[in-house]
Amino acid sequence: MPDAVVVGAGIVGAASAYRLAEKGLKVLILEKEATYAQGSTGKSAAGVRVQFSEPLNVLLSYRSILEYREIPEAAYRPIGYLFLVPEAQAEAQEEALRVQKALGVPVERLSLEEAKTKVPFREEGLAYATFGPMDGVIDPHGATAFYLREARRLGAEVRFSEPLLRAERREGVWRVETLKGRYEAPYLLLCTGAWTGEVGKALGLEIPIYPVRRMVFATAPTPFPHAFPLTVDLGTGFYFRSEGSRLLFGRSNPEEPPGFREGMDWRWLGPTLEAGLARFPFLEGLFLDRKASWWGYYEVTPDHNPILGFVEEGLLVAAGFSGHGVQQAAMVGRLMAEEVAFGQARSQDITPFRLRRFREGRPLQERGIV
Structure with missing residues (x-):
């Protein structure tokens, strides 16, 4: 039985799976498409920047860029961002x-x-x-491939063409059902991008993440x-x-x-x-x-910032980046692994990114959304 099931093999799911496996967890990745990076990751304009207004977003992006520049497959190019x-x-x-x-x-x-x-x-x-x-810019496909390769090297299993149909929590584990099988794990991590709202409904949850089409x-x-x-x-x-x-x-x-x-x-x-x-x-x-x-989808929340971390017992979300998921995936993967391993993220306080901010009327005011 895996310790964690990660749903989604985009860059966020791949980075999270790698860091979970790095902490010694047995990881299963489920991806509805036939290969990786087929959603927002593969349709991204590939930019990475530190120019945000909220410290949390600045640091997530900065620490991710520091990681990307050490990964040859990410093909990081510091061409710069110019804001007029x-x-x-x-x-x-x-x-x-x-x-x-x-x-x-x-x-x-x-x-x-x-x-x-x-x-x-x-x-x-x-x-x-x-x-x-x-x-600058990176190669999102290359970075995702790197994370998946490293996750597999550490024992993670990746199953493509296997969409999540339903899941429920019973007796301390998540029971996950797909067209091809059933799995159980104490932890379930949704890295499902623009589809997270729909996946949430399958779990009986209201997760305010919805798709918005964008053109390049x-x-x-x-x-x-x-x-x-x-x-x-x-x-x-x-x-x-x-x-x-x-x-x-x-x-x-x-x-x-x-x-x-x-x-x-x-x-x-x-x-x-x-x-x-x-x-x-x-x-x-x-x-x-x-x-x-x-064209591709932005995965949008009401305040255009991601939902990160536990949303209920054993269930985590890392989605809703509203156009800056590629920019922040490297650090988010580390934070999701810390959530599981330690009960909460340690490298960075993600309290303002938690789902409950919407229930409590405390949206995050980020002015650097493009």
């Missing part, structure tokens, strides 16, 4: 910058002229910019060379970055309703480009590569 700060958000971003500097993470305030040495843009309405030289658009190879950092216009949420000879770009649609809607929403391309061209006129004339563009 509108005048209306200048004071709030100053406070976030103070939080980041107090925690010792590398973030710089730049004048608009300094920022223009990295990316050309129109200055209208902007106050200044911030740049995280440690921010890709240009054709450009006629000019570039090495742009991941650049965000905080006023509109438009972002872009270099990816080889292409540019990737996007913008979250605030009107996108929750739900498992599939396929590209090409109607959102127009509003996305409108916001982008207003700030970055050099984008005009570039060709879109529809085949290289893609």
